[in-house]
Amino acid sequence: MTLRNQAILGVLAALAPLLAACGGGGDNAIDVAGGTVLQNAIVVNTRDGSLSAGMNLHVEGGKIRRITAQPLRATGAAQAFDVSGKYVVPGYLDMHAHAVHRADGNPPYWPLMIASGITGFREESDSPANIERGNALNRDSAAGRVLAPEVIFHGGEAHLNPAISARDASDAGAPSFDHLGAGWGLIMDCSSEEQTLRAAALAGSLKPPFPPTFVTNPRAYDGAQNAPFYQRILDTYDESKCAALSKVFVKNNTWQTLTLIRLRTQVYGNDPQYRNDPNLAYVDKSTRAIWQEVGDQFAKLPASAVATLQQFYELQKRVSRLMKQNGVKMMTGSDFSGDMSVWLVPGISLHQEFRELAAAGFSPLEILQMATLDPAEFMGRQATLGTVEEGKNADLVVLDANPVADVANLGRISAVVLKGRYLSAAALEKMKADTAAAIARQ
Ligand SMILES: [Zn+2]
CATH class of the missing domain: 3.20.20 (TIM Barrel)
Structure with missing residues (x-):
């Protein structure tokens, strides 16, 4: 590596946090330090049924903070979930x-x-x-x-x-x-x-x-x-x-x-x-x-x-x-x-x-x-x-298939986000199983 290249790399390294913060980093990712990130979602517009693929959502404090095509990178306390191919609708x-x-x-x-x-x-x-x-x-x-x-x-x-x-x-x-x-x-x-x-x-x-x-x-x-x-x-x-x-x-x-x-x-x-x-x-x-x-x-x-x-x-x-x-x-x-x-x-x-x-x-x-x-x-x-828009309540349903294509898909629930908290399919299944078990004990 030449001295000149080293110098350029040094400048880039110094700038990296700044660039990442404003979304212009080398990898184009925006760092998110808290809350929950849903990566690569298909957002369903309930007004007209149109779909926006490849969207990333950041929810925190019970609200949808950001929806963007730019990658979101979870850092610190933030948790990220890959929802590629899944459809996101309001709860x-x-x-x-x-x-x-x-x-x-x-x-x-x-x-x-x-x-x-x-x-x-x-x-x-x-x-x-x-x-x-x-x-x-x-x-x-x-x-x-x-x-x-x-x-x-x-x-x-x-x-x-x-x-x-x-x-x-x-x-x-x-x-x-x-x-x-x-x-x-x-x-x-x-x-x-x-x-x-x-x-x-x-x-x-x-x-x-x-x-x-x-x-x-x-x-x-x-x-x-x-x-x-x-x-x-x-x-x-x-x-x-x-x-x-x-x-x-x-x-x-x-x-x-x-x-x-x-x-x-x-x-x-x-x-x-x-x-x-x-x-x-x-x-x-x-x-x-x-x-x-x-x-x-x-x-x-x-x-x-x-x-x-x-x-x-x-x-x-x-x-x-x-x-x-x-x-x-x-x-x-x-x-x-x-x-x-x-x-x-x-x-x-x-x-x-x-x-x-x-x-x-x-x-x-x-x-x-x-x-x-x-x-x-x-x-x-x-x-x-x-x-599903920025500023709205972070109450969401993540679906396995397009709800606008078939009403049955409204029931193909992959995850639920309740007040910003991500509940996976496994967590939802456990909630149902616990309910059935409590009833069986009656
Ligand atoms: Zn009634």
């Missing part, structure tokens, strides 16, 4: 759940929810005690004392009062409906005999739910008892009325949390795919026994009544799709709660919801948006939620 939001009551349970619902990619959920049971417990949980998880999704309180359920049409409720300022209004709900607005049928319902011509002691799945039994009434709504369905109702929702910015899986499990209470679901290993033994009993009771319902309710569910899916196509704003929600929500396994039920939405004709991108971008808009939290 999923279950916008209708009942989970805070299990905050101190054994096991709580959090491990299953996190392993399912859920980094935040809207708690619908907003009693003062639940709000206090939920807020304490948020403080504990923000401080790293517990691993839990964010608890979001945003008003309670907005079931539709049967006395009021969905149109009038929307005009009166209802911010959102859950379960398409529950029961016959807003589908009544789409009947050509709406006035007559609503008057009949209010006049008390409907029968009470049966069996009266069995409260776990009341709407299904109520519906079975009143199947002729539901059949009349089916027979008088007028799609133009539903299209007009969609326009009212759009005008008033009335949102929908469909919870299709909740509606389906109520009218397929004896479906072997639920009774034999291997995920029941994550459900309390006492709850499982109740659900199996619901299945047994459901099998005794008159076949023609069940057929009517199942046709009604098909119409609910059709109306959901129609409203979405007409621009009605929507969010994903599962409505799992424990023994009251038959066949809904915490966390996993959100993926069942994704599949129901796909079966109803929603595109994978629409479903991804309803779990991320759309709830962020509903809550006015676009600054921190809904997209």
